[in-house]
Every structure is written in C-alpha cells, then in structure tokens.
Amino acid sequence: MASSSRALRGLSARAFSTSAAVAEEVVASTPAAASAATTQTPPPSSLAQDNVFTPRAERKLLQTRRLTPVGSRRRRAAILSGSRIPFEQLPYQCFQEARKVLIQHREEKVKDIETERQKIARLKAQSVEPQNEQRQQHRINSMERYLDQLKIHADINDPMVKRRFEDGKGDMDKPIYRYLADKKWRQYDRMIIMQRITQMNVVPDVLPSIDPILNVDLSFGPRNVQPGEFVDSRVSEVPAHLNIQPYDKGERYVSIAIVNPDVPNVEADAFDYRCHFLASNIKISPTQTSVSLAKLNDDQVILPWLPAYTQKGLAYSRMSIFVLEQKDGQVLDAKALSQRYEHDDFILRSFVDRHVLKPVGVNLFRSRHDEGTAGVMQRAGIPGGHVEFKRKKIEPLPYKKLPGSRYRTTIQYGKHKKRQGAAIRKATLVIAKMASSVEMTVNPKDTQNYQGDETKDAEVTVWDTESDISKNPKQTSWFVIFASALANFSDGYQNNLSSHTNVVFSHTLGKAYTSTIQTRISNALLVGAVIGIIILGYTCDIWSRRGGLWVTSSLVVIGSLLSTLVFQVESQGVSDMMWYMTIARGITGVGVGGEYPPSAAAALEGSNEHYDHIRGPIQVLTSTLMATSAAPICTAVYLISLTASNNNLRIAFHAIYAISVFLPLFVAFLRFRMRDGVLFRRNNFKTKKSPPYLLVLKRYGWRLLGTSAAFFLYDFINFPNGIMSSVIINNVVKGKDVRQTAIWQFILALLAVPGPIVGSWLCNRIGRRWTGIAGWSGYIILGFVIGGCYTLLTENAIAAFVVLYGLMQCFGHMGPGATIGLMSVELYPTAVRGMSYGISAAFGKAGAAVGTQVFTPIRDAAGPASTFYLLGGLSVLGAAIYYILPEGRDIDLAAEDESFNIYLRSEGFGKEEDRAGSE
Numbered sequence: 001m002a003s004s005s006r007a008l009r010g011l012s013a014r015a016f017s018t019s020a021a022v023a024e025e026v027v028a029s030t031p032a033a034a035s036a037a038t039t040q041t042p043p044p045s046s047l048a049q050d051n052v053f054t055p056r057a058e059r060k061l062l063q064t065r066r067l068t069p070v071g072s073r074r075r076r077a078a079i080l081s082g083s084r085i086p087f088e089q090l091p092y093q094c095f096q097e098a099r100k101v102l103i104q105h106r107e108e109k110v111k112d113i114e115t116e117r118q119k120i121a122r123l124k125a126q127s128v129e130p131q132n133e134q135r136q137q138h139r140i141n142s143m144e145r146y147l148d149q150l151k152i153h154a155d156i157n158d159p160m161v162k163r164r165f166e167d168g169k170g171d172m173d174k175p176i177y178r179y180l181a182d183k184k185w186r187q188y189d190r191m192i193i194m195q196r197i198t199q200m201n202v203v204p205d206v207l208p209s210i211d212p213i214l215n216v217d218l219s220f221g222p223r224n225v226q227p228g229e230f231v232d233s234r235v236s237e238v239p240a241h242l243n244i245q246p247y248d249k250g251e252r253y254v255s256i257a258i259v260n261p262d263v264p265n266v267e268a269d270a271f272d273y274r275c276h277f278l279a280s281n282i283k284i285s286p287t288q289t290s291v292s293l294a295k296l297n298d299d300q301v302i303l304p305w306l307p308a309y310t311q312k313g314l315a316y317s318r319m320s321i322f323v324l325e326q327k328d329g330q331v332l333d334a335k336a337l338s339q340r341y342e343h344d345d346f347i348l349r350s351f352v353d354r355h356v357l358k359p360v361g362v363n364l365f366r367s368r369h370d371e372g373t374a375g376v377m378q379r380a381g382i383p384g385g386h387v388e389f390k391r392k393k394i395e396p397l398p399y400k401k402l403p404g405s406r407y408r409t410t411i412q413y414g415k416h417k418k419r420q421g422a423a424i425r426k427a428t429l430v431i432a433k434m435a436s437s438v439e440m441t442v443n444p445k446d447t448q449n450y451q452g453d454e455t456k457d458a459e460v461t462v463w464d465t466e467s468d469i470s471k472n473p474k475q476t477s478w479f480v481i482f483a484s485a486l487a488n489f490s491d492g493y494q495n496n497l498s499s500h501t502n503v504v505f506s507h508t509l510g511k512a513y514t515s516t517i518q519t520r521i522s523n524a525l526l527v528g529a530v531i532g533i534i535i536l537g538y539t540c541d542i543w544s545r546r547g548g549l550w551v552t553s554s555l556v557v558i559g560s561l562l563s564t565l566v567f568q569v570e571s572q573g574v575s576d577m578m579w580y581m582t583i584a585r586g587i588t589g590v591g592v593g594g595e596y597p598p599s600a601a602a603a604l605e606g607s608n609e610h611y612d613h614i615r616g617p618i619q620v621l622t623s624t625l626m627a628t629s630a631a632p633i634c635t636a637v638y639l640i641s642l643t644a645s646n647n648n649l650r651i652a653f654h655a656i657y658a659i660s661v662f663l664p665l666f667v668a669f670l671r672f673r674m675r676d677g678v679l680f681r682r683n684n685f686k687t688k689k690s691p692p693y694l695l696v697l698k699r700y701g702w703r704l705l706g707t708s709a710a711f712f713l714y715d716f717i718n719f720p721n722g723i724m725s726s727v728i729i730n731n732v733v734k735g736k737d738v739r740q741t742a743i744w745q746f747i748l749a750l751l752a753v754p755g756p757i758v759g760s761w762l763c764n765r766i767g768r769r770w771t772g773i774a775g776w777s778g779y780i781i782l783g784f785v786i787g788g789c790y791t792l793l794t795e796n797a798i799a800a801f802v803v804l805y806g807l808m809q810c811f812g813h814m815g816p817g818a819t820i821g822l823m824s825v826e827l828y829p830t831a832v833r834g835m836s837y838g839i840s841a842a843f844g845k846a847g848a849a850v851g852t853q854v855f856t857p858i859r860d861a862a863g864p865a866s867t868f869y870l871l872g873g874l875s876v877l878g879a880a881i882y883y884i885l886p887e888g889r890d891i892d893l894a895a896e897d898e899s900f901n902i903y904l905r906s907e908g909f910g911k912e913e914d915r916a917g918s919e
Contacts, residue, residue: 047060047061047064047065048061049061049067049068049069049070049167049168050069050070050071050076050167051076051080052069052076053073053074053076053077053080054073063222066222070166070167070168071166071167099159102157102158102159105157106154106155106157106158109150109151109153109154110154112150113147113150113151113154116143116146116147116150117147119143120140120143120144120147123136123139123140123143124140148175148249149175151174151175151176152175152176152179154176155174155176156176156179161176161177161180162180164177165177165180165181171287172245172286172287173249173286173287175249178247178248178249178286179247181245181247182247185215185245185247189215190212190215192227193212193216193227193362193363193364194212196227196228196364197210197227197320197362197364200228200318200364202261202318202320202362202364205261205318206259206261206273206320206322206348206349207322207348207349207352207359208349210322210359210362211359212359212360212361212362213246213247213248213360213361214244214245214246214247214323214360214361215243215244215245215247215361216242216243216244216245216321216323216361216362216363217242217243217244217245217363218240218241218242218321218363218365219240219241219242219243220235220236220238220240220241221235221238221241223235225240225365227363227364227365228364228365228366229365229366230316230365230366230367230368231308231319231365231366231367232370232372233307233308233309233310233367233369233370233372233373233376234372234375234376236307236308236319236365236367237307237376237379237380238294238305239277239292239293239294239305240258240293240321241290241291241292241293241294242256242290242291242292242293242321242323242363243289243290243291244284244289244291244323244361245286245289246284246285246286246289247286248286249286250285251283251284251285251288252283252284252285252325252326252329253280253281253282253283253325253326253329253330253331254280254282254284254323254324254325254326254360254361255278255279255280255281255282255323255324255326255332255355255357256277256278256279256280256282256291256293256321256322256323256324257275257277257278257321257322257324257348257351258275258276258277258278258319258320258321258322259273259274259275259276259319259320259322259346259348260273260274260275260276260308260317260318260319260320261273261318261320262310262314262316262317262318263317263344264311264314264389266389272344272345273345273346273347273348274306274343274344274345274346275303275306275341275342275343275346275348276303276305276306276307276308276319276343277293277303277304277305277306278301278302278303278337278341278346278351279293279296279300279301279302279303279334280300280302280326280331280332280334280337281299281300281326281331281332281334282296282300293305298334298335299334299335300334301334301338302332302334302337302338302341303338303341303342303343303346306343306380306382307376307377307380307382308365308367309367309369309373309376309377309380309382310367310368310369310373311369311373311384311385311387311388311389312369312373312386312387312388312389313369313388313389313390313391314368314369314389315368316366316367316368317366317367317368318364318366319364319365319366319367320362320363320364321362321363321364321365322348322359322361322362323359323360323361323362324352324357324358324359324360325357325358325359325360326355326357327356327357327358330356332355373385374386480602480603480606481603481606481607481618481622482622482670483599483667483670484599484600484602484603484606484622484623485603485621485622485623485626486626486663486666486667486670487549487553487595487599487664487667488595488599488622488623488626488627489626489627489629489630489663490556490595490630490660490663490664490667491556491592491595491596491627491630492626492627492628492629492630492631493630493633493634493659493660493663494525494556494560494588494592494660495525495592495627495630496630496631496634496635496749497563497634497656497657497660498521498522498525498585499745500634500635500638500652500653500656500742500745501521501581501653502518502522503649503742504649504650504652504653505517505518505521506518507649508649508650509574512574513574513578515856515860517578518856519852519853519856520578520582521578521581521582521585522852523849523852523853524581524582524583524585524586524589525585525586525588525589525592526589526845526846526848526849526852527586527589527845527849528585528586528587528588528589528590528591528592528593529589529590529592529593529596529845530589530593530842530845530846530849531589531590531593532552532555532589532590532591532592532593532594532595532596533593533594533596533597533838533841533842533845534838534839534842535590535594536552536593536594536595536596536597536598536834536838537597537834537835537836537837537838537839537841537842538834538835538838540597540598540601540834541831541832541833541834541835545598545601545602545605545680545834549594549595549598549599549667549668550668551591551594552590552591552592552594552595553591553595553664553665553667553668554591554664554668555587555588555590555591555594556588556591556592556595556660556663556664557591557661557664557665558587558591559584559585559586559587559588559589559590559591560588560657560660560661560664561661562580562583562584562587563581563584563585563588563657563660564654564657564658564660564661566580566581566584567650567653567654591664593841593842593845596821596837596838596841597834597835597837597838597841598834599623600619600623600821600824600825600837601680601825601830601833601834601837602680603618603619603622603623604619604822604825604826604833604893605679605680605830605833605893607619614764616760616763616764616768616822616826616888616889617760617761617763617764619821619822619825620756620759620760620763620818620819620822621756621757621760623821623822624755624756624759624813624817624818624821625753625756625757625760628752628753628755628756628813628817629753631749631752632746632749632750632753634656634749635742635745635746635749636746637655637656637659638652638655638656638742639742639743639746640655641655641656642742679830679893679894679897680830682830682897683829683830683831683897683900683901692904692907692909693832693835695903695904695907695909696832696836699900699903700827700828700832700836703827703828703885703886704828704836704839704840706881706884706885707820707823707824707827707836707840707885708839708840708843708844709843709881710772710816710820710823710878710881710882710885711820711824711840711841711843711844711847712843712844712846712847713816713847713874713875713877713878713881714812714816714817714820714844714847714878715844715845715847715848715851716847716848716850716851716874717779717812717851717871717874717875717878718809718812718817718848744798744802747802747806748802748805748806748809749806750806751802751803751806751807751809751810752806752809752810752812752813753810754810754814755775755809755810755811755812755813755814755815755817755818756813756814756817756818758814759771759775759813759814759815759817759818759819760818762774762814763818763819763822763889764889767887767889768819768822768823768826768887768888768889769819769823769882769883769885769886769887771814771815771818771819772815772816772818772819772820772823772879772882773815773879773882773883774811774814774815775811775812775813775814775815775816775817775818775819776815776816776875776876776878776879776882777811777815777875777879778807778808778810778811778812778814778815779808779811779812779815779871779872779875779878780872780875780876780879781872782804782807782808782811782872783808783868783869783871783872783873783875784868784869784872785804786801786804786805786808786865786868787865787866787867787868787869787871787872788865790864790865790868791865794864808871816878816882820840820844821837821841822888823885823888824836824837824840824841825837826888826891826893827885827886827888827891829896829897829899829900830893830897831897831900855867858870
C-alpha cells in the first residue's frame with residue numbers, strides 16, 4: 001500500500017496535464033466538428049441500449065426489443081457522435097494514473113485471494129474424524145465467504161466493473177456484480193416491496209413475516225407490473241412471467257405460490273384464502289432468473305394458473321406472490337401434492353411449515369372488478385360472474401351495561417327490589433359506602449324520582465370514576481410499591497449491562513472496539529434516559545402517574561430486544577454494528593429514564609397513604625436497593641453463562657440481554673393493578689390550562705438547584721465507576737481472564753448491596769441529610785486512600801483492592817445513592833413532584849454522561865489513580881451541598897400540598913377559575 005500512497009501523491013501533481021491525444025480530441029470537439037459528427041437516429045435494426053438518445057427511439061427500442069436504454073441521453077449522444085475510444089484507453093493522463101493506483105490495489109487483493117485459496121485447499125485435503133466433519137465444513141464455508149469478500153474488495157473500485165454494471169452487462173456469476181446488484185436492490189426496490197406488503201397487510205395476513213433476499217419482478221406479456229399495481233382482469237388472464245434474481249452463488253430449488261387472502265365467506269362473515277397458482281422444483285441461479293409460469297413442466301405444477309378476478313361489490317383482491325426456497329435442494333412430489341391441495345381454502349402458512357420452506361422473495365399486484373371480469377370468469381369456468389356483493393347494514397348494539405370506568409352501572413328499585421330482596425339492599429349499602437370513600441358522581445336527574453317507595457319504579461345511574469374502587473386500599477398501595485420496586489430492579493439491571501458489554505466487545509472485536517465507541521455506547525443509555533426523564537416528568541404531573549409507564553415499559557422491551565440481536569448485524573461491519581448498538585441502547589435509555597419520575601412519585605404517594613412513618617425506608621428499599629441488587633444478579637447471570645458455555649462471550653451476551661427483555665414485561669403486568677394515589681388525585685394540574693411553573697420556580701428554585709447539583713455530582717462519580725469497573729478490574733487481573741474478571745466483578749457488586757439497607761435504616765434515625773453526608777464522607781476517605789495506595793494494592797493485594805473499592809461503592813449507595821432520589825420527591829408538592837424529580841434526575845444523568853465521557857481520557861492521561869483522587873475531591877463539594885438542603889424526614893406531604901395551594905392563591909393563580917365557578 002506504500003506504493004499506492006506514493007502514486008496518489010504523484011497523481012495530484014499531474015492532475016491537469018494532458019497528452020497529445022488530448023489536444024487532438026480538443027480540436028475535434030469544436031462546434032463545427034461536433035455538428036458534423038452528429039448523426040441521425042439509427043434505424044430500428046441497429047437500435048441498441050447505448051445509441052438511442054431521443055424519446056421516440058427509446059420507445060421503439062422498448063417495443064421492439066424489450067430493452068431499456070442505459071445512462072443519460074447526453075452520454076448516449078456523445079457515444080454515438082464520438083470517436084468510440086475504448087473506456088480503458090482514454091488518453092487523459094490523470095485518469096490513467098488513477099487506474100494504475102487501482103490496478104496496484106487490485107494486485108494486492110489478488111495475492112490475498114490466492115493465499116486464501118491455498119488455505120482452503122489445504123483444509124479440504126486434511127483428513128478428519130467423522131465427529132469433526134461438520135466443524136471442518138463449517139470452517140470451509142466461512143473461509144469461502146471470506147474469499148468472496150476478498151474478490152469483491154479486489155474489483156469494487158474498478159471503473160470498468162462499475163461501467164459494465166451500470167450498462168447492465170455485468171456477469172452475475174462473479175461476486176462483485178452480485179454484490180453491486182444486491183446493494184442497488186436493497187437501496188430502493190426492496191424498500192418499495194416491503195412498504196407495499198406492510199401497508200397492504202400482506203404480512204401478516206398471508207404469512208406472519210418475511211425477509212426477502214431475492215428480487216422478484218412481475219410482468220404480463222410485454223407489460224412490467226409494479227408492486228401493488230392494479231392489473232386488468234383480461235391482462236392477468238394469462239399466466240404471469242417472473243424474473244427471480246438471487247444474489248448468492250449456486251443453484252437452488254424454489255416453489256412459487258400466488259395467494260389471494262380476500263375471498264369473501266358470507267356464511268362466516270369473514271375472508272378465506274384462494275391459491276391461484278402453485279408450483280415447485282423450479283431451479284434458479286444468479287444467471288438463470290427467467291421463470292415463465294406458462295412453460296413449467298407437469299412435474300413442477302401443483303395447482304395450475306387461475307385468473308385473478310374480483311367479484312362485483314368487493315373493493316379489490318391482493319394477489320400475493322411468494323417465492324419459497326426448498327430446504328437443502330429437496331425435490332417435492334408435485335403430482336402427489338396436487339391431489340392433496342386445491343385452489344380454495346389454501347393456507348400458505350401450513351404449506352410452508354409442512355414442507356420446511358423458507359420465504360425468500362415476494363411481490364404483489366391487485367385485481368378489482370372491471371368490465372372484463374365476467375368474461376374472464378366464464379372462460380375459466382368459474383361460477384358467480386354476475387353475483388354482486390352488498391354490505392349489510394349493522395344496527396348499533398344497545399349501550400353496554402357493565403361495571404367499570406367506561407360503562408354505566410344501573411341500579412333499579414321498585415318491583416325489581418321486591419323480587420331480589422336482600423341482594424338489592426346489600427348492593428345499595430355497598431354503593432353508598434363506596435360513594436362516601438371514593439370519587440363517584442351520581443346523576444341528580446336519575447335520583448329525583450326515587451322517594452323511598454319500594455313499589456315505585458326508579459332508576460339510578462352511577463358513573464364510576466375508579467375501576468378498582470372495590471379493592472383493598474392497602475393492597476392497592478402495595479401493588480404500586482411492588483411495581484415500582486420491580487421497575488427499578490429492571491432499570492438497575494439495564495444500567496449494569498454496560499459493564500459486561502464492554503468486556504464482551506473488548507474481547508470479541510479487539511482493537512476495533514475503541515475507547516470512543518465504548519464511551520458512545522455507554523452514553524447512549526444516559527442520553528436516552530435524560531430524554532425519557534424530561535418527557536415523563538412533565539406528563540406524569542399533567543395526566544397520570546401510571547399512563548406513561550406503559551410506554552416506557554414498551555420502549556425498554558424494544559430496546560433490549562434490539563440489543564440482544566446486535567451480533568446478527570456483525571456482517572455489515574463493525575462500524576454499523578456499533579451504531580446499531582448505540583441506537584438500541586438509546587431506545588432503552590428513553591424507557592429506563594421515563595420510569596424514574598412516575599415510579600418514584602407513585603411509590604412515595606402510595607406509601608404515604610398507609611405507611612407515612614416509614615415512607616423513607618420504603619422509598620430507599622424500592623429504588624436504591626433494587627437498582628443496587630440488580631448489579632450482582634446481572635453479574636451472576638453473566639458468570640453462570642460463561643461457565644456453562646466454556647467462556648463463550650457471545651452466549652453470555654445473549655443470556656444477560658435476553659433476561660432484560662422479560663423483566664419489563666413483568667412490570668407491565670403488575671401495573672394492571674396500579675392506580676394513582678389519593679394525594680395525586682386531589683392535587684394536580686389536570687384541569688389547568690397552563691401550570692404556574694414560574695411560581696413553582698420562585699418558591700422551590702433553591703431546593704431544585706440543590707437537589708440537581710447533588711444528583712449531578714453523585715452520578716458523575718457513581719456511573720463511570722460502575723460502568724468502567726470491569727475495565728479497571730480487567731486491567732488489574734493478571735492474564736485478563738474473562739471468568740476471573742467476572743468473579744471479581746460479582747464480589748465488587750455484592751459488596752455494594754449492604755449500603756442501601758443501612759441507608760434505609762439511617763434515613764429515619766439520623767435523617768436524610770446526615771445520612772447523605774455520612775456517605776459522602778466515606779467517599780472522601782476511601783477515594784484518597786485507594787488513590788494513594790493504588791499501585792501497592794493492584795500489584796500485591798488485588799483482594800484488598802476489590803474490598804476497598806466495594807466498600808467505597810457501599811458508602812456511596814448508603815449515603816447520596818439512598819437519599820438523593822428520596823429528597824428529590826419529598827421536598828416538592830404533589831402537583832409538581834414528577835417534574836421536579838425529573839429535572840433533578842436529568843441533571844444526574846447529564847452528570848453521568850459527562851463523567852463517562854471524561855473518565856477514560858482522565859485515566860489515560862493522568863493514570864488510573866487520578867480517578868479516585870477526583871472522586872474524593874468532588875465528594876467534599878457533595879457533602880457541602882447536602883448540608884444546605886432541607887431535611888425531608890419531618891415534612892408532611894399533605895400539609896406541604898395545602899401550603900403550596902395557599903401560596904398559589906396568594907399569587908393570584910386559580911382566582912379566575914373560582915370566579916367562573918361561582919357565576
């Protein structure tokens with residue numbers, strides 16, 4: 001490649017020099033010469049793809065030879081009027097110098113190709129035991145795929161190759177042309193067909209899913225049909241012609257099925273399936289692509305062609321064309337299958353599952369009733385050509401009388417009460433009791449007819465505003481608390497995945513997994529969390545605590561599932577794989593961050609209803625303890641997976657990420673029983689057009705600044721140390737054994753678990769503020785101790801290093817980790833609790849992102865001990881901020897809400913609503 005770079009440097013010096021041949025061509029390109037060289041449109045017999053440059057000639061070429069021109073009209077006109085110098089012999093010196101560089105690059109790749117071929121030949125010549133034959137074949141297949149990639153790299157920059165491909169003259173037996181064709185197809189045509197079958201619900205109506213890898217072009221005679229296009233019934237009366245283009249080498253057998261899922265079934269008031277064509281054992285290859293359905297043999301056709309038709313009154317029929325690859329080149333018995341299957345009631349899913357077929361290509365056209373439909377049906381012997389379908393008008397059902405928040409509950413008195421006796425009286429007492437204990441609205445017009453006379457018929461309509469009013473309030477509160485706890489466990493599990501992800505990618509990708517990529521993936525979760533925190537912090541105050549949690553759980557599931565499949569896109573390149581992982585972790589981050597404000601506010605309000613004296617410990621145990629305990633469990637799953645798979649990092653990666661998919665599903669299930677607390681139902685801004693955030697900032701601005709700064713400092717310290725703990729230990733452990741590193745990580749994560757337990761006990765004993773200061777003090781002492789003794793500990797006493805490191809993490813989780821979230825929800829009124837917590841937590845995630853971004857550069861520039869000195873120094877500032885924060889242990893949440901409402905009224909907020917209500 002050194003010679004290639006020298007040639008490129010010399011290329012710039014000669015970029016604009018020309019040879020004598022260039023001067024001659026300049027003379028020949030004068031206007032007079034050009035006009036003299038201009039020729040007329042060639043006769044039809046000599047029409048070609050590269051010599052037509054008028055619209056009339058292009059149409060004639062398409063009609064007579066069914067060919068489309070290549071390139072632009074200007075290019076074709078220049079070719080026709082020029083000297084027709086071969087492309088590779090163009091006289092421009094710059095062009096020829098560039099070709100020399102590309103030729104030299106190709107020669108280097110050819111050497112690599114020859115080396116790889118020799119390796120494959122040696123491997124094939126080796127004799128192996130029978131139990132190792134499959135492994136050897138798998139290795140040979142991998143090497144052959146790599147050989148094809150080398151061939152592609154050798155020709156990818158060749159201008160002759162690109163020209164032949166653009167002119168439609170490429171040899172599809174060569175990997176480079178298959179690669180270019182596949183790339184071009186995926187950039188447009190594949191996207192079009194996927195959009196059509198998704199928009200028109202072909203998937204999942206006909207098949208549950210499909211990932212096309214073949215291009216399927218459809219035509220009827222000389223007419224090409226675009227995906228989803230309407231085709232006249234007289235045109236589709238004859239069998240279609242398909243052009244099936246594979247992009248992999250080798251021959252294969254495929255089956256072709258054309259299915260209509262829009263066959264009306266009047267008796268069942270539904271739609272059935274009809275197969276219009278079915279054939280198998282059709283051989284295709286990159287160069288053998290043309291398939292005429294009318295010319296297939298009898299041993300290939302299972303169900304012959306049935307014209308596409310749509311009876312009168314129906315909108316249209318979706319004629320879905322599927323190409324199904326037969327497994328391992330198996331041959332199906334078409335004659336036997338023709339006895340088993342019929343055109344009507346054909347289920348393609350069953351056919352695919354029974355014969356182990358793989359859907360690899362798809363196309364679609366539509367048919368609607370036209371003036372030729374009756375004749376087509378008559379000629380094909382199809383009855384019902386003059387039948388017209390009409391939609392039956394369905395009368396609306398009577399109003400549903402079911403209990404619940406969406407339906408009316410009707411209680412009748414009078415003769416019904418006489419007939420039902422004690423049951424009605426008991427129901428009346430229950431309704432009266434519920435109306436006094438929960439929010440219910442009784443229509444006064446329905447009650448004015450009831451005079452207490454059992455013989456007088458009357459009807460009372462009760463509108464139930466809470467669907468779970470009959471539940472035990474304490475039980476409902478515990479459901480809210482438990483759902484929040486499990487959600488925090490799921491979020492903590494997601495945060496700890498980053499540490500193991502760094503280890504897996506560092507070992508599997510090597511130097512390609514740079515510190516920049518490592519930081520980017522870690523920050524993706526944090527940036528997404530900031531977005532989720534801000535959005536859900538606002539919406540959970542305006543609408544509901546529980547409403548947005550469904551969205552966040554869905555995002556966590558989607559992001560986790562995408563992350564689990566990251567190795568499936570490794571074939572696209574490490575760069576694309578890492579960006580895919582970044583996006584997936586960002587989606588997860590939005591869901592994880594969105595969980596924090598509504599979960600924290602709902603847990604505090606739920607515990608305040610019946611367990612106000614221990615609301616602090618409950619909040620710490622359901623948030624910090626759950627998030628902290630997720631770390632050792634995540635590490636344990638990772639360690640068990642490594643042990644069971646003999647240190648297979650990919651299996652361990654899939655195991656830990658697969659569990660992260662199921663955790664939010666359990667959280668979503670628990671939220672069926674969740675409801676908003678009494679505090680929120682009584683104090684919110686649901687009915688206000690514009691919440692008074694300026695007044696809120698005026699009253700609670702200093703508190704908000706304090707909690708935001710404390711959150712920022714804690715996450716700036718805690719997140720980088722948690723995420724990068726695997727990197728630190730991996731550098732300390734001798735030999736960098738992944739299993740030994742995981743064991744030390746597990747011990748380190750386990751040492752942090754007692755911190756939240758102690759913090760939950762101290763927050764009621766000595767208060768939230770002093771508990772936080774105690775934790776910051778532990779950070780200060782241990783940070784400077786570990787930083788000062790780092791070399792001694794890591795070289796001679798790795799166990800002592802891990803214990804001190806874990807103890808430092810324990811102090812952090814005991815102090816600010818246990819109390820900062822609690823104080824961020826306790827110090828604010830219910831109406832703005834979610835938003836205030838969201839702002840504080842958003843600053844925390846911003847601190848985590850900044851800390852993660854600067855952690856690696858600081859460690860690389862100043863040494864690993866410097867990060868612990870920085871930790872100890874920032875902890876001094878954190879303790880000072882905690883000292884000026886108000887104590888939340890003695891705050892009465894209901895009294896704080898009442899004080900906040902009085903303050904708003906004193907500032908003039910809400911007086912307009914009061915005057916409107918009095919009028």
